Amino acid sequence: MKTMTYVEALRDGMRFEMNKDPNVYLAGEDVGIFGGCFGQTAGLYQEFGPERVIDTPITETAIIGHAVGAAASGLRPIVEIMFIDFTGVCMDEILNQATKMRYMFGGKAKVPMVIRTPCGAGVGAAAQHSQSLEAFFTHIPGMKVVMPSVAADARGLMIAAIRDDNPVMYIEHKGLLGVEGEVPEGDVIVPLGKADIKKEGSDVTIVAWSAMVGKAMSAAASLEKEGISAEVLDPRTLKPLDIDSILSSVAKTGKLVIVHEANKTGGFGGEIAALVADEGFDYLNAPIKRVTAPDSPVPFSPVLEKAYVPGEEKIIAAVKELFA
Amino acid sequence: MEVTKETLLGFYETMVTIRTFEEKAMELFAAGYIPGFVHLYIGEEAVATGVCANLTERDFITSTHRGHGHLIAKGGKIDLMMAELMGKVTGYCKGKGGSMHIADVDLGILGANGIVGAGQPIAAGAAFACKYKKEDNVCVCFFGDGASNRGTFHEALNLASVFNLPVIYVCENNLYGISNCQRDHMNVSDISDRAASYGIPGVSVDGNDVMAVYEAAAEAVKRARKGEGPSMIECKTWRHRGHFEGDPGIYKSAKEQEAWIKKDPIIKLEKKLLEYEYASEDELNAIKDTAKERIEAAVEFAKNSPDPEPEDVLRDVYAD
Missing domain, CATH: 3.40.50.920 (Rossmann fold)
Structure with missing residues (x-):
């Protein structure tokens, strides 16, 4: 066990899986040198380099859309949407592509991708940067949705989400990022679907x-x-x-x-x-x-x-x- | 570019197979064997054929709602396609997708798509995977003139350009987005001009001339394989039928239709084959007969295949 903040724990989950599986990469807006809007990816660019920690243009549709194509072609992308509110910009890629491909193709495709995205009010960010939109995504057959509340779950659910062969919405709460907790180290997952x-x-x-x-x-x-x-x-x-x-x-x-x-x-x-x-x-x-x-x-x-x-x-x- | 007799005859066979498949689909749809919507590729066969002739099984494509031709040209199995059109459990998607969602991931066919423009970012992603794995395979994205107005077009081409991805964007400009003709939906005449805003090469070719398509695609695929990045090719063509079967196409003038029918890509290629003395009329007819036999066999397979079981509804929602 190690004491970590929630944000350190979710980052450590990504790091653990990126070290283990070369097909895992991270892409999103300002996830590189900048380290993510809330520091979620700090240090990963330095550790894994620009080929695996990839700054994209401001282009939510292409962030999710490219991840669908990459996942269907054998990679395991983790893509960040800077605020969950911005999923409105790329909803077709989530609703009609990522979560439909396997079923529409008769089970002959896998789309293992994690969409990491912060939710939540409490930081004065107003109506377009504060929402809790989980119900949009729970309504989509083909999607999985996780919402960790503590650091240990932030790490364990992250590892489980990356290993899952389906699209997973990983919704991290902005207000929890700095909260410390005891986190198990090593290959410890929190299985999806367990309360x-x-x-x-x-x-x-x-x-x-x-x-x-x-x-x-x-x-x-x-x-x-x-x-x-x-x-x-x-x-x-x-x-x-x-x-x-x-x-x-x-x-x-x-x-x-x-x-x-x-x-x-x-x-x-x-x-x-x-x-x-x-x-x-x-x-x-x-x-x-x-x-x-x-x-x-x-x-x-x-x-x-x-x-x-x-x-x-x-x-x-x-x-x-x-x-x- | 030197093109051998065998290559041209191969193009002819593919184009005739697509045409015959589509004519049969038209007939089966009218007879009630095919549920839902069917968007036929008749008239556009040279595009898929000329482009896919540059690809191997390791390369990827993304297709559209008008996708049968792309699938056949990329090596898709026509019996599994026909069974899927009829919603049979033996079909490519076990009857879960239908005409608009046929895919063969093992052949690099990442699916037809029911959302106009959706293949554009997906193709960038497949190309990203090729580059990430440091392999020299590429992805081709087929899309229409209408799809070049979508936001996906801008985001995908920009991303492909800045990431220098091995992807070829092939615009099948059949001059109409459903009923909306090109001059009413954009103020450029050559859609390839749009490539300039992404800093990538763009060319326009006669999409009814399979050789012209083949040569343009060869150049673009070569660039992509060498790591020189994405390209765009606009193929100007014409769909002979309505947007979908059942659309009488009242928005097209008879004169325009007649002029384009004269430029039929298959007739164009036939003339060339005869002129070069690469084949006789009889030999061309033999190719047509073989295609008919193959399609008839596919139809028999499809008609004799079982429907899915109602319990299958919940299968394949998730990967285990």
């Missing part, structure tokens, strides 16, 4: 991912003092989703609160709620609650942004409603 129980509890299940995990943990600590024992579950991978772990937890607690930073309508929380209603209705003794951002674009003013992002107090309030 993590962050805290055991018996009265209510809180499902949260990415930056919301920390807030759910704080909320759970406060609730504990008031005599409510919350279990906090981080799915880590949204697609494929470890629904079995969620159902087991709800079977134990009888109550479910889902927390995500994305706005509510069409958010992935709705999918989890529907799955639990379908497959775990008898476990429930209270309605399923969602704690999410409101259905507005992400605002700029710190005052408005604070009101937008779900916080600990909203999670506590949602849980308490279930015990009223």
Whole structure:
């Protein structure tokens, strides 16, 4: 184990796999000497050289599109989209190319590529640089979606994502990049599709991912003092989703609160709620609650942004409603 | 460039095979054997034939919605193609793709594509892989005049240029993007002029003259293999049929259609073969008969093949 920040850990995951597999390369805007907009790729250009750490023009369509062609021709690209908001620019390459090729070709192509991209509000970046768009991608058959919440998962999910033979959206939260954690070294992966129980509890299940995990943990600590024992579950991978772990937890607690930073309508929380209603209705003794951002674009003013992002107090309030 | 009798006869055989395949597809579509959409390549055969004659199995292509000709010219198997058109489980894509998504990755055919212009960045990626692996194979991207207006065109050609990738962008300018004629969708007459803005060579050739296409492609492929970077070739041609089968083509004038039909690439090549005394009428007819037999065999294979099972819907969404 080694203490690393989340950003160091995800970088170490890339480095580990690039050392192991010469077909892995990294391409994106300002990932070379500049080291990435948030330092995610710092030092990799010096370590692996310009043939494997490649600065592209500002060209999201060609970044993703070229990766599809390279992956189908035997390489394993890691491509960065500087902000998840910019995926709107290259959505055809994600929606109609990367994730359709294998199926359309009758299973005769593999498209092993990782799209690394930062999400999240909280840094005053306003409506085009702050979104949480995971639900866009979970809706696409053929896509996998991971959203690490801690440094160890940032590294382990990165290695697993690069080794996966399918397109994987690796969504890193800007607000978590500097958060330290204990990280296993060496060839240690976090398998895709496996949830993590962050805290055991018996009265209510809180499902949260990415930056919301920390807030759910704080909320759970406060609730504990008031005599409510919350279990906090981080799915880590949204697609494929470890629904079995969620159902087991709800079977134990009888109550479910889902927390995500994305706005509510069409958010992935709705999918989890529907799955639990379908497959775990008898476990429930209270309605399923969602704690999410409101259905507005992400605002700029710190005052408005604070009101937008779900916080600990909203999670506590949602849980308490279930015990009223 | 010296071209032997065998090469020209080979071109003829490929072009006739494509034409015969397409005429059969037209007939089968009308008879209800082929679901969905079919975009026929009739009239454009010289482009795929002249370009792919410069490629080996190790080279890549990206194709378009009008892709049957590219596949045949690159060595695609016509029985598997025909079965795919009919949605059969024996087809190239096990009935999951259809006409617009036929691919043979083992032959370097990275698929027809239902999205206009989508092959342009994918081709850059395949060429990137060739360069990354330090091999001398190349990728050809086929696309139409309409696709040269897409953002993908700009991004892909710029990337290919700055990365010096071994890729050849072949614009099949059939003068219409569906119903929209070239003068209404761009203000340049030679699309190859656009290559200049990426700092790469661009030439325009008679796309109905297989020799002209072959020679231009030979030059571009040679450049790419030598590590000298991408090129663009515009092949001016004409589709004889509508955009898809069922489109009566009311946007084209009868006069224009008639003039282009006279420039049919197969008739053009036949004249040359006879003039050079490379073949007699009988020999050319024998080539046509052989193509017909091959296509008929492919149709029989397809018709006698089973449909996929309903449970197959969920197969091949993910690689294990």
